[in-house]
Amino acid sequence: MLEEEKVALLKRELIEFAxxxxxxxxxxxxxxxxxxxxxxxxxxxKDEPKSNNFExxxxxxxxxxxxxxxxxxxxxxxxxxxxxINNDLERMADHVANIAETALTLIEMPPMTxxxxxxxxxxxxxxxxxxxxxxxxxxxxxALAQDVCKRDDVVDELRKVNxxxxxxxxxxxxxxxxxxxxxxxxxxxxxxxxxxxxxxxEDVIFMVEGKVIKHKMDKM
Amino acid sequence: MPNSIEIKAENINFYYxxxxxxxxxxLEIYENQxxxxxxxxxxxxxxxIRLLNRMNDLIPHTRVEGKIYFEGQNIFEENVDVVSLRRRxxxxxxxxxxxxxxxxxxxxxxxxxxxxxxxxxxxxKVISSLNQAALWKEVKDRLHDSAxxxxxxxxxxxxxxxxxxxxxxxxxxxxxxxSLDPISTRxxxxxxxxxxxxxTIVIVTHNMQQAARISDFTAFxxxxxxxxxxxxxxxxxxxxQKMTEEYLTGKxx
Numbered sequence: 001m002l003e004e005e006k007v008a009l010l011k012r013e014l015i016e017f018a019x020x021x022x023x024x025x026x027x028x029x030x031x032x033x034x035x036x037x038x039x040x041x042x043x044x045x046k047d048e049p050k051s052n053n054f055e056x057x058x059x060x061x062x063x064x065x066x067x068x069x070x071x072x073x074x075x076x077x078x079x080x081x082x083x084x085i086n087n088d089l090e091r092m093a094d095h096v097a098n099i100a101e102t103a104l105t106l107i108e109m110p111p112m113t114x115x116x117x118x119x120x121x122x123x124x125x126x127x128x129x130x131x132x133x134x135x136x137x138x139x140x141x142x143a144l145a146q147d148v149c150k151r152d153d154v155v156d157e158l159r160k161v162n163x164x165x166x167x168x169x170x171x172x173x174x175x176x177x178x179x180x181x182x183x184x185x186x187x188x189x190x191x192x193x194x195x196x197x198x199x200x201x202e203d204v205i206f207m208v209e210g211k212v213i214k215h216k217m218d219k220m
Numbered sequence: 221m222p223n224s225i226e227i228k229a230e231n232i233n234f235y236y237x238x239x240x241x242x243x244x245x246x247l248e249i250y251e252n253q254x255x256x257x258x259x260x261x262x263x264x265x266x267x268x269i270r271l272l273n274r275m276n277d278l279i280p281h282t283r284v285e286g287k288i289y290f291e292g293q294n295i296f297e298e299n300v301d302v303v304s305l306r307r308r309x310x311x312x313x314x315x316x317x318x319x320x321x322x323x324x325x326x327x328x329x330x331x332x333x334x335x336x337x338x339x340x341x342x343x344x345k346v347i348s349s350l351n352q353a354a355l356w357k358e359v360k361d362r363l364h365d366s367a368x369x370x371x372x373x374x375x376x377x378x379x380x381x382x383x384x385x386x387x388x389x390x391x392x393x394x395x396x397x398x399s400l401d402p403i404s405t406r407x408x409x410x411x412x413x414x415x416x417x418x419x420t421i422v423i424v425t426h427n428m429q430q431a432a433r434i435s436d437f438t439a440f441x442x443x444x445x446x447x448x449x450x451x452x453x454x455x456x457x458x459x460x461q462k463m464t465e466e467y468l469t470g471k472x473x
Contacts, residue, residue: 002413003433060457067456068432 001151010061011138017054017089019049020047022127024096025193033116036130039074040107040197043100051093058086066074081137085162085204092130095189095196096135102189111157115169115183118162122155122190129155129197136201143207145201149213155194157185226251226271226390226420229446232286233446234267241267243444245286249390249437254412254421256452258428258433262442265424269392271307274302278291290390293437297430307334310388314395316375318367318382323350323359326367326378330386345385352418353381354411380411391415393423397430409434428468432456440464 012022024047031040065071070194071079136145163184170180203212212218226250234242242264249255249272255261270276271288274295287294295305306328318326327346330374336342346363348396350356355377367378376396383391393412397405412421412434425431430440431452438455439462441450448455448464459465 002410063457064453068430068453070432 003065003071005077006061006069007067007078008103010058010065010079010128013054013058013061013135014082014085014089015138017051017058017086018130020051020054021089021092022130023047023098024051024093025099025123026126026128028096028103029101029120031100032106033120037104037107040104044097044104046096050095051090055086055090055183057080063084066210071184081203081207085137087133088199092193094194095192097188098189102182102185104115106179106186109179110180112176112179113184115162115180117156118165119183119187119190122158122162122194124153125151125158126190126194126197129194133197133200133204135202137207138202140208142205145204145208148201149198149205152194152198155191159191162187167219222344223250223252224248226290227422227423227437228286228289229268229271230289232271232284232288234264234271235283236279237281238339241444243272245441246447247423247439247446247449249398249420252416252418253436254416254423255437256409256423256431256436257422257429257439257441258426258467259441260467261426262443262446265439265441266394268424268441269394269424270311272390272392273306275306275310277292277302286430305397307386308388309384309392310383311392312376312379312383312389312396314398316372316379316399318370318375320366320368320380322364323378324368327385330382334386345461349381349385351376351405352415353377354407354414355381358370371404373400373407376400376404376408377411377473381410382414385417388419390420390422393421395426400428402439405430441468442467447466 024043027039027047028043030036030041062079065079069075073154132144132148135141136148162190166180170177205211205213225248225311229245229247230321231239232245233241245264245268247268257269259265267269267276268288271284272290272295276282276284284296287296288395289295290305290309293300319329321329324346327349328342331342331345338344347356350359351365355374358374361379369377370378378393396412402410409430412423423435435452437450438452439446440459440461448459448461450460456468459468
């Protein structure tokens with residue numbers, strides 16, 4: 001196989017991995033909303049281990065590409081990016097598994113629909129961010145990557161508002177403490193997934209424009 | 221292991237006079253795969269590849285022990301037709317060695333030796349071989365010019381076309397890019413990757429990265445011994461033998 005073909009294979013595997021994580025987010029939120037125990041267990045017991053296998057496979061593939069082809073220039077940057085994104089995706093899958101685990105307890109408790117609204121919105125934005133971060137990498141689209149980074153601020157803001165409301169309610173009524181903490185946990189995990197998508201996009205911007213924007217998002 | 225075994229070497233010992241160049245080599249070459257032989261100078265890789273079509277027969281005072289099976293027969297048996305063996309196991313050498321004849325004649329020569337007389341058959345075979353060797357487009361308008369006027373990379377592809385014309389099963393490449401520039405090297409490498417769909421390929425190379433890039437299996441030889449053999453992606457990432465690791469990382473050789 002030529003170097004270009006092997007790098008293209010890497011990209012394809014990475015897209016497949018990202019698609020799995022995206023589906024995991026969707027399933028865990030659906031499970032939470034529809035009280036779908038089975039689908040939540042599937043995320044924890046089937047999808048999460050699948051994501052671990054993906055990570056190992058991609059790690060190995062990248063090592064083989066570096067050892068066999070010693071890529072240079074763009075080929076090297078792409079392989080290094082795949083390694084980093086691979087790591088980010090695996091961590092995202094862990095966060096989704098956390099969400100599914102929390103959802104399993106939450107669905108047994110009285111519903112708190114008023115606080116779920118923001119969480120569902122966060123989930124929707126986060127899933128879009130993940131999808132677009134991978135698209136921006138595949139298409140080398142730095143404008144799309146910049147847009148994803150901006151959406152992270154929206155997720156952060158939603159989480160802040162949600163947190164404030166829940167803490168306020170918990171102070172007023174101890175009985176909702178357990179449910180409140182669970183919702184906070186889900187929101188926290190979604191926020192981390194959004195952060196990891198932002199990481200991917202920062203690297204895409206570096207790959208395309210050679211511009212380091214990490215750790216100084218406010219100056220964008 | 222993928223694919224079936226095309227060539228199987230069993231307990232091969234080889235001597236130049238009293239000097240033993242290969243020591244008890246056991247190796248399997250898989251069909252439609254590229255197998256690379258690597259190792260420092262004098263490790264026996266060229267000696268081994270030349271055994272596969274009995275080119276070493278031409279060197280006086282040499283002796284071979286052991287068996288090499290190809291198409292179900294030990295190639296060292298007395299009744300083996302060596303000319304026919306060399307047709308089925310073709311070879312491309314380090315230095316392009318076209319005949320001092322026209323481009324067309326270089327490729328048609330083997331066909332004529334094979335006894336083919338029909339002009340149209342010869343012409344068709346020459347064209348298809350040049351095509352397969354990715355040379356046709358570059359030479360189609362000067363088929364009757366001297367082959368010596370071609371560039372080094374083109375000459376090497378012509379030698380490959382010459383080899384393909386007689387329909388081999390296996391092609392042996394002995395350092396095919398050693399005298400070529402990086403662009404010609406890449407075109408030969410791409411060609412080898414393309415040819416493996418139809419032929420089994422064994423390549424000797426000093427260039428470890430070339431072995432890594434184009435081979436499916438790698439054999440590492442040292443001082444006439446086969447130190448390690450396995451999938452290239454394993455040999456180059458997690459070799460089992462310490463000596464292989466040291467060679468790959470440039471600690472010796």
